[in-house]
Amino acid sequence: MPFDILACGFNAHGQLLPSDDDAIPADIFTPTVIARAETSARILFAGWSETLLELDNKLHHRGAGSLQPLPQSCKPPYRAFGDGLGLKVILGGGGGGGGGSGHTTAYVRAPSGAWECHPLASEIHLLAIAGNGKVLSSTSNGTGTPPHPTRPIHIHFTHSIPSPPYARGHIYTAGDPRHGRLLARDTGTSTAPPDAPGLVDALDGIAMAGVAAGGWVGAARSAERDVYLWGGRAGEDGGVICDLGGVGADGGEEVGVVDVERGADVVGVGVGMGHVVVLTEGGRVWGVGRAGSGQLGVGGEEFCEEWREIDIGEGRVVEVVAGGWATFVVVERP
Numbered sequence: 001m002p003f004d005i006l007a008c009g010f011n012a013h014g015q016l017l018p019s020d021d022d023a024i025p026a027d028i029f030t031p032t033v034i035a036r037a038e039t040s041a042r043i044l045f046a047g048w049s050e051t052l053l054e055l056d057n058k059l060h061h062r063g064a065g066s067l068q069p070l071p072q073s074c075k076p077p078y079r080a081f082g083d084g085l086g087l088k089v090i091l092g093g094g095g096g097g098g099g100g101s102g103h104t105t106a107y108v109r110a111p112s113g114a115w116e117c118h119p120l121a122s123e124i125h126l127l128a129i130a131g132n133g134k135v136l137s138s139t140s141n142g143t144g145t146p147p148h149p150t151r152p153i154h155i156h157f158t159h160s161i162p163s164p165p166y167a168r169g170h171i172y173t174a175g176d177p178r179h180g181r182l183l184a185r186d187t188g189t190s191t192a193p194p195d196a197p198g199l200v201d202a203l204d205g206i207a208m209a210g211v212a213a214g215g216w217v218g219a220a221r222s223a224e225r226d227v228y229l230w231g232g233r234a235g236e237d238g239g240v241i242c243d244l245g246g247v248g249a250d251g252g253e254e255v256g257v258v259d260v261e262r263g264a265d266v267v268g269v270g271v272g273m274g275h276v277v278v279l280t281e282g283g284r285v286w287g288v289g290r291a292g293s294g295q296l297g298v299g300g301e302e303f304c305e306e307w308r309e310i311d312i313g314e315g316r317v318v319e320v321v322a323g324g325w326a327t328f329v330v331v332e333r334p
Contacts, residue, residue, distance in 0.1 A: 001333065001334075003039075004041070004333055005037075006031040006034065006330075007326055008032060008297045008327055013064045015050050015062050016034050027293050035053055035060065039056050040057065041056075042330065043319070045080040046326065049324070050087055051328075052067070052090075065113070067115065070117075071117045076093060079091040081129050082129060089108045089129075091107075169206050171204075171211060173197070174192075182218060182230065184218060202228075209223050215273040215274050217229060217231035218230050218271070219269045225281065226258070229255070261307075264282065270323075272324055277320050284317075285320055286310065297311065310327070312329055312331060315333045316332045
């Protein structure tokens with residue numbers, strides 16, 4: 001089956017659709033096909049200025065910066081991670097082949113801008129890179145020891161936790177104490193300081209299928225297909241962004257439950273810089289929050305206080321991703 005990747009939102013760097021001339025590419029206000037593939041399509045990284053796509057097992061980079069060809073030692077399956085400044089690291093299966101879930105090779109962007117390949121001494125399953133340079137890694141060694149490369153690397157692994165934590169009902173946050181709602185935990189009484197991984201107590205023990213974060217908002221999708229949001233709008237102390245769409249309207253709770261499409265099961269969630277998108281069981285895509293750059297596919301409206309359906313057209317939606325001020329949807333076409 002063929003796949004389309006649709007996107008809408010901020011596009012000034014050509015990270016969604018490059019311009020045919022030297023003009024600054026225009027923002028995209030309705031979901032538009034930006035790439036096609038015959039057998040598989042994934043969004044590996046969606047930043048505010050660059051995008052990394054995997055189409056038919058080949059990497060395609062768009063926007064600011066550049067990506068040199070990966071060395072043969074860095075094999076699929078790939079995972080890509082970055083921060084607000086852009087793409088930082090691509091994880092590959094290494095010489096052991098691409099069948100497993102762990103990654104043993106890191107392809108890292110050095111300060112010079114060049115890309116370097118580093119074999120890792122232990123498998124990495126997930127990375128979380130914050131804007132302050134802190135890196136939280138999830139490894140397969142189960143010892144809590146940060147994975148170390150076999151030679152110096154330009155990504156410093158500052159914290160490590162056993163893998164996979166959220167599948168066992170544990171979600172960790174770490175960051176700046178000035179953004180307490182984004183941490184979603186009481187750092188005054190917690191055994192972990194704000195800048196070290198600490199449990200989100202309100203969600204502890206709930207088996208999770210995935211997590212997402214962006215801007216001032218965090219999200220977790222449970223195995224029971226509920227979505228929990230926490231955080232707030234930029235510069236606001238009170239109220240979770242979940243005061244949108246009927247979640248935590250009084251702002252009194254650190255974590256709120258999403259209610260989309262009258263309680264429909266949620267099978268996917270993405271968080272951008274001020275907007276959230278979800279995919280419900282019936283294959284419908286919904287968004288809430290900032291919309292001024294077209295990221296919710298509702299024209300030029302600046303902000304959506306309630307969940308709005310994003311019209312994707314025909315096909316089966318298999319993935320939604322939010323990055324920066326844009327939304328991406330992977331659709332399997334008939």
